[in-house]
Each structure stands twice: as C-alpha cells, then as structure tokens.
Amino acid sequence: MSAIAPKGDTNSSAPGAPKGNGGRFPRSTRLLRHADFERVYRGRRHFSPHMTVFYLRRDQGEGPRVGFTVGRALGGAVERNRMKRRLREAVRQRRQACSVPVDVVINPKKSLLTTEFSQLLEEVGRAFQVIQQKLTEKPRGQG
RNA sequence: CAGCCGGACCGGACGGUCGCUUCCGCCCCUUCGGGCGGUGGGAGAGGAAAGUCCGAACUCCGCAGAGCAGUGUGCCGGAUAACGUCCGGGAGGGCGCCCCGUCCUUGCAUUUUUUGCAAGCUCGGGGAUGACUCGACGGAAAGUGCCACAGAAAACAUACCGCCUCGUGCCGCAAGGCCGCGGUAAGGGUGAAAAGGUGCGGUAAGGGCGCACCGCCGCCGCAGUAAUGCGGCGGGCAGGGCAAACCCCACACGGAGCAAGACCAAAUAGGGAGGGAGUCCCGGCUUCGGCCGGGACACGUGCUGGCUCGGCGCGUCCCACCUCCGGGUAGGUCGCUAGAGCUUCGCAGUAAUGCGUGGCCCAGAGGAAUGACCGUCCUGCCGGAUCACUCCGGCAGACAGAAUUCGGCUUACAGGUCCGGCUGCUAA
Numbered sequence: 001m002s003a004i005a006p007k008g009d010t011n012s013s014a015p016g017a018p019k020g021n022g023g024r025f026p027r028s029t030r031l032l033r034h035a036d037f038e039r040v041y042r043g044r045r046h047f048s049p050h051m052t053v054f055y056l057r058r059d060q061g062e063g064p065r066v067g068f069t070v071g072r073a074l075g076g077a078v079e080r081n082r083m084k085r086r087l088r089e090a091v092r093q094r095r096q097a098c099s100v101p102v103d104v105v106i107n108p109k110k111s112l113l114t115t116e117f118s119q120l121l122e123e124v125g126r127a128f129q130v131i132q133q134k135l136t137e138k139p140r141g142q143g
Numbered sequence: 144c145a146g147c148c149g150g151a152c153c154g155g156a157c158g159g160u161c162g163c164u165u166c167c168g169c170c171c172c173u174u175c176g177g178g179c180g181g182u183g184g185g186a187g188a189g190g191a192a193a194g195u196c197c198g199a200a201c202u203c204c205g206c207a208g209a210g211c212a213g214u215g216u217g218c219c220g221g222a223u224a225a226c227g228u229c230c231g232g233g234a235g236g237g238c239g240c241c242c243c244g245u246c247c248u249u250g251c252a253u254u255u256u257u258u259g260c261a262a263g264c265u266c267g268g269g270g271a272u273g274a275c276u277c278g279a280c281g282g283a284a285a286g287u288g289c290c291a292c293a294g295a296a297a298a299c300a301u302a303c304c305g306c307c308u309c310g311u312g313c314c315g316c317a318a319g320g321c322c323g324c325g326g327u328a329a330g331g332g333u334g335a336a337a338a339g340g341u342g343c344g345g346u347a348a349g350g351g352c353g354c355a356c357c358g359c360c361g362c363c364g365c366a367g368u369a370a371u372g373c374g375g376c377g378g379g380c381a382g383g384g385c386a387a388a389c390c391c392c393a394c395a396c397g398g399a400g401c402a403a404g405a406c407c408a409a410a411u412a413g414g415g416a417g418g419g420a421g422u423c424c425c426g427g428c429u430u431c432g433g434c435c436g437g438g439a440c441a442c443g444u445g446c447u448g449g450c451u452c453g454g455c456g457c458g459u460c461c462c463a464c465c466u467c468c469g470g471g472u473a474g475g476u477c478g479c480u481a482g483a484g485c486u487u488c489g490c491a492g493u494a495a496u497g498c499g500u501g502g503c504c505c506a507g508a509g510g511a512a513u514g515a516c517c518g519u520c521c522u523g524c525c526g527g528a529u530c531a532c533u534c535c536g537g538c539a540g541a542c543a544g545a546a547u548u549c550g551g552c553u554u555a556c557a558g559g560u561c562c563g564g565c566u567g568c569u570a571a
Contacts, residue, residue, distance in 0.1 A: 023161085023162080024161095024162070024163095025162070025163075026163085026179065027163085027164085027179055027512095028179035029179085030179090030510090031510080032509090032510060032511090033473095033474090033510080034473095034510070035473080036510095037510070067510065068510075069510075070510095076193095076543075076544085077193090077543080077544050078542095078543055078544055080544095081514095081544060082514095084510095084511095084514095085163095085513095085514050085515075086514085086515075088162090088163080088514075088515090089161095089162075089163095089514065089515045089516090090515085092161090092162060092163090092515090093161090093162095093515085117515070117516070118516095
C-alpha cells in the first residue's frame with residue numbers, strides 16, 4: 001500500500017493514474033447538512049461541461065468537504081443514484097488535489113450519466129485544481 | 144419439432160483491485176458519555192422495492208352525542224388479523240356444437256304456375272355440453288332524468304305501407320278501383336330496442352281470442368348450510384334500455400399518519416400560569432375602601448371528523464409591577480426491524496388455508512450506504528473468414544432503487560426455464 005501513494009508534489013501529470021488508485025472518502029468529509037448547502041450556494045462557482053461546482057472557504061479543518069445535489073428533474077431514482085455514485089467515486093479518487101479547507105457542492109447535468117468515467121475523473125480533478133489555485137491566490141492579492 | 148393459449152418460476156454467472164453503510168471481536172484515544180480512529184471478520188435492494196388503489200399492525204388525538212351530508216361494499220358459502228384479496232359453488236353473457244323456423248343464392252325433381260328435397264348463407268328461437276372464457280352479479284311492478292340518427296310511433300305506446308268488415312257514397316258491364324266510418328300488430332319498412340316465442344285451432348282480417356310446449360309471475364313440495372335447482376298446481380301475462388345517471392335498499396366506516404409519536408437539548412428571541420378584578424342580581428362579612436360564595440348575561444377562546452344543533456372546558460380592559468414554571472427550533476437518541484417472518488417433512492381439507500414438527504436469521508440509510516473499474520464466461524443481434532464444425536471483431540442484456548412493517552391489487556419489463564391444453568407436420 002505504500003508504493004503508490006507518496007508521489008507528493010509534481011504538477012498535473014499522470015492522467016493515466018495507477019491502477020488501484022487509493023483515496024478514501026469517509027462520511028466526515030461529506031457535506032450533509034442543509035445549512036451547509038445553503039451557505040455554499042452563496043459562494044463562488046466553477047462551470048464545467050457536465051456539472052456546476054459551488055465552493056466556499058471554510059475557517060477550520062483541512063481539505064475539502066463535498067456534497068452533491070441531484071434534483072428530481074434529472075431523472076428517476078435509479079438515474080439520480082447512478083450520478084451520485086459516479087460522482088462520489090470520482091471525488092474519492094481526486095480529492096487529494098485540493099488541500100485547503102473548503103466546502104464544495106457539485107450539481108451535475110443530465111449528460112453526466114453517459115460520459116466516460118475517465119473523462120469524469122479528469123473533469124473533477126481539474127475542478128479541484130482550480131479551487132486550490134483560486135483560494136491560495138486570493139489572500140495574498142487582497143492583503 | 145413448430146405455432147398459439149393458460150399457469151408457475153428465474154431476472155445474467157464467477158473472480159480481482161479500490162471504496163461506502165452497518166454489526167461483532169481485538170487494539171488505541173477518552174472529559175468514561177463516547178470516538179465522523181486503526182485492524183480482522185460477517186451482512187448489504189425488488190419481483191415488482193414502483194403507482195399509493197384497498198386492507199391491517201403500530202402511534203397519537205379529551206373513547207369520538209344527534210341529525211344531515213360523505214365514502215365504500217353489494218349472488219352464496221368458506222379462508223384470513225383484515226380486505227374491494229384468495230378458494231369453492233350458483234345463475235347469466237360470449238365462443239364452439241346440435242335442432243327448429245325464416246331470408247337469399249345455387250343445384251336437382253316435378254312442372255303452366257305451384258311445390259318438394261339438398262347444400263351454402265342472413266336473422267330469430269330453443270337444447271345439451273366445456274380442465275374454455277368474461278365480470279362493481281342487490282333493486283328498473285318507489286320516484287326523477289336521458290335514449291342521438293332513423294322511424295308513423297321511443298313509452299298512461301304507435302296505424303306510414305299493408306290486411307279486413309261495413310256503406311242507398313262515386314266510377315265501372317264486370318273484376319275491381321277511389322272515398323269515408325271503423326277493426327287489426329299477422330306481413331313490410333326503421334332501429335340497439337317496437338306490448339313474450341313456435342305451432343295448431345279460431346277469425347271478416349287479426350290478436351293469449353282458445354289450446355300444447357318453451358319463457359314469465361305467484362303458491363306448495365322435495366334436494367341443498369345457502370345462492371339455487373327440480374317437480375306439481377294456479378294465473379293469459381304484469382312488460383323497453385341505462386342504476387360505471389341521480390336514486391332506493393342492506394351492511395360497514397371517528398380522524399390523522401413513522402415528517403406518527405417518545406425522550407435529550409445549543410445559539411438567538413422571550414413564552415406561559417396566578418395576582419393586579421367585564422356588567423348585573425342575590426346572600427354573608429365589613430375598619431364602608433371593599434372582600435368571599437352563588438347565579439344570569441355579554442364577549443373572547445379551546446376541543447368535539449365536514450356543516451348545524453347540542454355538549455364539555457377556560458378566561459374577563461390596557462400598562463407598570465410581584466411570584467412561580469418552563470416550552471419550542473437547529474441538532475441528537477429511540478421508534479427501526481425476530482416478523483400475521485422464511486423454510487423441510489407430516490396430517491386435515493376439493494381448494495384457499497390451518498395445525499404439528501425440525502431448521503434458519505435475512506438491508507436498516509437518513510442531503511439518504513448497497514458503488515467504480517477490469518477480466519473470463521453466458522444469451523441475442525450485426526459484419527467478416529470458412530465446404531462445414533467453428534473462429535475473429537463490434538454492439539446490446541430489460542423494467543427499475545428499500546425509507547415503519549406486513550397481506551393484496553394494478554401497472555412496467557430484454558431474455559430465458561418448466562408444466563398443461565389445442566392445432567399442424569414428421570416418425571412409430
């Protein structure tokens with residue numbers, strides 16, 4: 001279990017990614033409360049082809065907390081569950097890309113159901129990079 | 144073997160890597176509550192989990208009065224915790240078969256026409272039968288309403304054509320025709336439906352006018368737990384359809400639902416109860432300020448299923464002030480899964496099902512776990528190669544996701560398995 005994980009720095013290379021790509025996603029790093037969702041909706045947004053990502057800096061802790069919203073308009077229970085599960089799996093594999101404390105809400109579009117999983121991984125990874133960049137830049141520029 | 148119909152069942156299989164929820168063991172931390180710490184092991188969507196259409200369990204609402212309104216059910220018996228479900232039975236409709244009458248066509252016989260026979264066919268009636276099939280199957284001799292078009296007439300029925308009697312009627316040599324008063328529901332025609340059907344008699348022509356059989360109504364007897372069936376006797380016969388139109392009859396129904404409900408309980412805000420006294424009357428006390436008890440009225444307010452009535456409660460201007468007590472929200476815990484549970488065998492029963500016995504533990508989430516990726520195989524389709532067996536490549540594998548839990552119903556569904564029946568073909 002050791003050999004793969006500590007790759008540490010390096011930039012956005014290695015899209016192929018090692019096979020049994022690690023990463024955990026326990027419940028403590030999920031966004032579960034209504035109030036949290038409401039707060040994040042008032043924050044910043046990032047748009048990508050198959051989803052909209054809301055995010056807002058948090059005061060304590062570290063790393064991202066992620067929640068998903070899949071409305072009734074996106075399909076039946078089976079389709080909505082599938083979207084959430086694919087997203088959760090993608091986030092699990094890519095959330096190390098972001099280390100700042102931040103709350104994230106991902107709102108998928110219907111097309112997410114049919115995209116390749118590798119494409120989804122790439123998209124989620126890019127979103128985390130963008131969040132990391134914006135939130136580390138900003139404090140310097142402002143003060 | 145193929146096709147069709149009916150019923151039952153399955154709902155891709157195996158493996159790998161990385162995750163999620165939950166339970167158990169051990170370790171670690173602990174403010175001893177626990178831990179959204181580690182590690183090992185176990186479990187983790189469906190036949191419909193769906194629609195939320197019925198029935199229950201469970202929970203709460205002061206065990207819930209009367210009338211009206213409302214909703215549901217509707218042949219009989221049984222099963223069941225219960226049901227609108229299931230099983231069995233009874234009547235009825237459909238389909239197939241037979242018989243009778245009838246319309247038309249064809250052929251044959253006879254022949255001036257007529258008529259008869261046979262086959263097919265139209266319509267109507269009757270009969271027996273089925274591992275077949277259908278279903279809101281109480282009531283239309285309580286009332287109201289509706290019945291398009293067609294038709295003379297569509298409901299205390301109707302006279303268009305036709306048929307028939309009659310007439311000091313008219314025309315005509317006559318046969319007959321026309322006109323008129325009537326009779327008539329056999330025939331034609333309309334329609335989904337036209338005052339039971341068929342036959343014989345009777346009649347001016349007709350008609351339950353009379354008779355026989357069938358149908359209908361009533362009574363009696365027998366069989367059956369009953370629906371009902373069979374038989375006898377009597378009555379010439381009441382009467383269109385629609386009750387999934389209102390309605391009538393019988394029976395049943397209190398309401399809301401696990402976001403039920405119980406407990407713990409932040410931040411913020413400040414809530415409730417009592418006193419601080421509506422009006423009038425009566426009684427008592429009085430330091431003459433009032434106080435206490437009872438009653439009436441008024442107003443406000445809560446509960447009583449929707450309305451009305453009725454009933455049961457509570458309160459009495461405002462503000463300051465005094466005394467006492469918490470309640471609710473976010474969040475958390477419980478409810479929350481061992482149950483009308485699943486299953487083996489035996490017994491009872493036609494069956495639904497019940498009883499006995501042995502075995503089993505089978506999801507419990509809560510912005511909502513049950514996943515992602517890969518490999519091998521399976522099934523189907525397409526393309527290519529091959530004489531062929533077969534091989535290679537690609538695509539597809541439905542409907543659909545537990546949310547308190549059960550029993551049903553309904554709807555959706557790729558592909559497949561088994562059983563039974565019918566038809567066709569081949570073999571025996």
